[in-house]
Amino acid sequence: MASLSDLRRVSVGIGMLATACFLIGCGSSRLPAYKTTTQPAWQQYGTGYATANPNYVPAPAPVPTAPRPMGPASDVPYPATFSAPPTAPAIHAASYVLLDAKTGRTLAYKNLDARRAVASTQKLVTALVILDSGNLDKQITITAADTNVEPSKMYLKAGQRFSRRDLLNVFLVKSANDAAMALARDHSGSISAFGDAMTRKARQLGAYQTSFKNPHGLTTAGQYSTARDMAKIAFYAYRHSFIRNIVGRQKFTLNCAYGVRNYTNTNKLLAQMPGCNGMKTGYTNAAGRCLISSASRYDRDVILVQLGTQTKYIWDDGKKLMEWGLQRARTN
DSSP states (O other): OOOHHHHHHHHHHHHHHHHHHHHHHHGGGGSOOSSOOSSOHHHHHTOSSSOOOTTOOOOOOOOOOSOOOOSSSTTOOOOOSSSOOTTSOOOOOSEEEEEETTTOOEEEEESTTOOBOOGGGGHHHHHHHHHHHOOTTOEEEOOHHHHOOOSSOOOOOTTOEEEHHHHHHHHHHTOOHHHHHHHHHHHHSSHHHHHHHHHHHHHHTTOOSOBOOSSSOOOOTTOBBOHHHHHHHHHHHTTOHHHHHHHTOSEEEEEETTEEEEEEOSOTHHHHSTTEEEEEEEEETTTEEEEEEEEEETTEEEEEEEEEEOSTTHHHHHHHHHHHHHTTSOOO
């Protein structure tokens, strides 16, 4: 008969064998996220439904070696490698991420952690910061400093008064930089302070490789993001009813004390692709052509972030890759 000590040794050996089999069987899909942190998971990954510590500044992340979650569910995998699946159509963007907009599941990606300028696509963060503060009917008096910005403008004049709501609508449709300046100054008192508020909002949403310095995305030192981070921001913005409503409009008419003004959305995919429902364009010499776009069809939703495209084919690329994604996104 085996002794008690023998039985204990057998039990420990079986336990170790079971653990090894579990790890081999699970593969890499359940490996820990590449970022080491003491924060709880909802703060580390930032789903947008809870507020992270705004003072938390993590150390630079090492090269990813394992999947990372993204989206409302903690078990949604997020890519950690740097090349798109071979079945995805090739596009011209230097960095991109294609998401299932319902689950956060990544469908295709390339260079998703490369830091780069993102131009006016960061206006989604500007909008989120303003919307967080509420009081959209508050009147803002335009100053001369608000108008001292190029190139895309709604041509505000010092002394004019507009509501936050009207300025938000125009700057999301027309990408008006003077409207962004007025909103930022009114919110934080200065452009630099508003840039800090944008960065805090981005980190709240899990975008830790991001730093914003102004509300419009024009080139300035120390301002950057990544395709991964902008995808997280877009994933949250897609769920905001105000943003969804305005970025999906091909045209917007502003009736104000200074007359009737008509604005056409800078997102050409709204007219070119059935099912496209937003989100935000961007361009500077430093950033290249940038586009965050979304589409919904047959109960399937996708979000595509394209950064650093140097050709005019960004619209064709967006349509091609989102069409591909809509065939693979979940229906529930």
